[in-house]
Amino acid sequence: MKVPLLDLKQQLSYLRKDMLEAVTRVIDSMICIQGPEVSGFEKEVAAYCGVANGVGVSSGTDALLVSLMALGIGPGDQVLTTPYSFFATMGVVLRLGATPVFADIDPVSFNINPKAMEEALACDYDRKIKAILPVHLYGQCADMSAIMKLAGQYNLPVIEDAAQAIGAEYPMDDGVNVTWRKAGAMGLAGCFSFFPSKNLGGIGDGGMVVSDNTDFADKIRILLNHGASPKYYHGQVGGNFRLDPIQAAVLSVKLKFLEQWHQARRENADRYNKLFVEAGLVQNNFLVLPQAMYLAKKEASQQLKGSLNNAGENFHIYNQYVLRVKSRDALVTWLRSQDIGCEIYYPLALHQQKCLGPDFPVLSFPEAERAAAETIALPIFPELSADMQAYVVEKIAEFYRQ
Numbered sequence: 425m426k427v428p429l430l431d432l433k434q435q436l437s438y439l440r441k442d443m444l445e446a447v448t449r450v451i452d453s454m455i456c457i458q459g460p461e462v463s464g465f466e467k468e469v470a471a472y473c474g475v476a477n478g479v480g481v482s483s484g485t486d487a488l489l490v491s492l493m494a495l496g497i498g499p500g501d502q503v504l505t506t507p508y509s510f511f512a513t514m515g516v517v518l519r520l521g522a523t524p525v526f527a528d529i530d531p532v533s534f535n536i537n538p539k540a541m542e543e544a545l546a547c548d549y550d551r552k553i554k555a556i557l558p559v560h561l562y563g564q565c566a567d568m569s570a571i572m573k574l575a576g577q578y579n580l581p582v583i584e585d586a587a588q589a590i591g592a593e594y595p596m597d598d599g600v601n602v603t604w605r606k607a608g609a610m611g612l613a614g615c616f617s618f619f620p621s622k623n624l625g626g627i628g629d630g631g632m633v634v635s636d637n638t639d640f641a642d643k644i645r646i647l648l649n650h651g652a653s654p655k656y657y658h659g660q661v662g663g664n665f666r667l668d669p670i671q672a673a674v675l676s677v678k679l680k681f682l683e684q685w686h687q688a689r690r691e692n693a694d695r696y697n698k699l700f701v702e703a704g705l706v707q708n709n710f711l712v713l714p715q716a717m718y719l720a721k722k723e724a725s726q727q728l729k730g731s732l733n734n735a736g737e738n739f740h741i742y743n744q745y746v747l748r749v750k751s752r753d754a755l756v757t758w759l760r761s762q763d764i765g766c767e768i769y770y771p772l773a774l775h776q777q778k779c780l781g782p783d784f785p786v787l788s789f790p791e792a793e794r795a796a797a798e799t800i801a802l803p804i805f806p807e808l809s810a811d812m813q814a815y816v817v818e819k820i821a822e823f824y825r826q
């Protein structure tokens with residue numbers, strides 16, 4: 425049996441007609457830049473996230489870049505972030521001439537650890553840290569209650585890298601109440617990616633910045649059109665970071681399926697978890713299952729009288745299903761030899777990247793380095809069949825029996 429890491433073609437059976445209609449609509453309108461497809465989709469995503477503004481941009485990377493530009497981040501500034509993420513999180517900071525400051529991750533959630541953030545902020549004597557950039561890795565939110573508290577103490581804006589987490593929910597705790605909030609809707613702004621492998625993926629690149637702060641959203645709108653306001657009058661230097669109307673039209677079709685896909689991914693994660701336990705691989709410490717940090721809070725919320733009965737349903741959206749495993753590299757080779765798709769997200773921590781150059785201080789973030797050395801992502805896409813999952817688990821069990 426062949427099990428791909430991701431098979432987008434399976435969605436075509438039920439998406440093809442609507443997607444073609446959407447693309448045809450754009451072509452027939454000949455509105456090729458901005459226009460109603462983009463603004464309509466922006467409103468849909470903003471409503472989905474429960475915020476006032478959505479601003480379509482050209483990619484998740486550009487969503488991050490333009491958000492930091494709107495904050496005025498530049499040379500001499502520092503941005504506090506995680507050392508364990510996709511490169512773009514750090515790349516945008518470096519491209520603006522600023523420097524990333526890392527706080528190590530929590531080994532269970534793989535997300536930035538607020539304790540480590542607190543230490544980094546306490547050491548920032550000359551107040552060079554100008555923003556906090558947490559990442560909601562693999563589709564599960566970082567510990568935003570603690571992060572927003574720190575941001576308040578140090579009066580710093582928070583830009584959420586929610587590229588992998590559109591729709592993920594977090595139980596925001598203000599000390600009195602717990603309110604479930606959507607990824608991207610907790611900080612000053614949230615950044616989404618519509619790269620095809622994300623839970624909501626286009627047929628090419630795309631992204632969005634969401635924000636409840638209309639002044640901030642307006643700044644982004646100006647920056648994504650070369651900083652022009654009005655047209656041809658440039659008070660600042662921006663770029664071309666616009667979302668393509670064809671992508672917006674297709675994404676709007678796909679957005680209607682997003683909840684059902686999140687649900688299917690969660691069911692797949694549950695099935696894997698059960699199968700790995702049944703195979704004895706968890707008890708024998710060959711692997712550590714991904715932990716859903718907010719599942720217990722979801723169950724508690726849903727028992728509360730009068731609460732919406734789906735509060736916290738998206739406690740995890742499993743953009744990736746990532747295990748910590750023994751003999752990781754040999755397992756990857758074995759699975760690939762058995763036609764099973766898998767990937768390492770990510771083989772190097774950010775502070776280990778060569779592009780930082782010889783002048784970047786030699787630092788160690790042991791949990792990020794350990795995660796980079798020990799983790800593996802398995803196929804988890806919504807249409808993955810139970811048979812395929814059983815086969816994946818069987819082949820992993822076979823590897824550890826050898």
Ligand SMILES: *Cc1c(COP(=O)(O)O)cnc(C)c1O
Binds near residue numbers: 485559
């Ligand atoms: C995918 C991703 C990005 C970049 O998004 P693109 O749309 O590919 O530019 C940024 N951050 C994280 C965490 C991502 O996973």
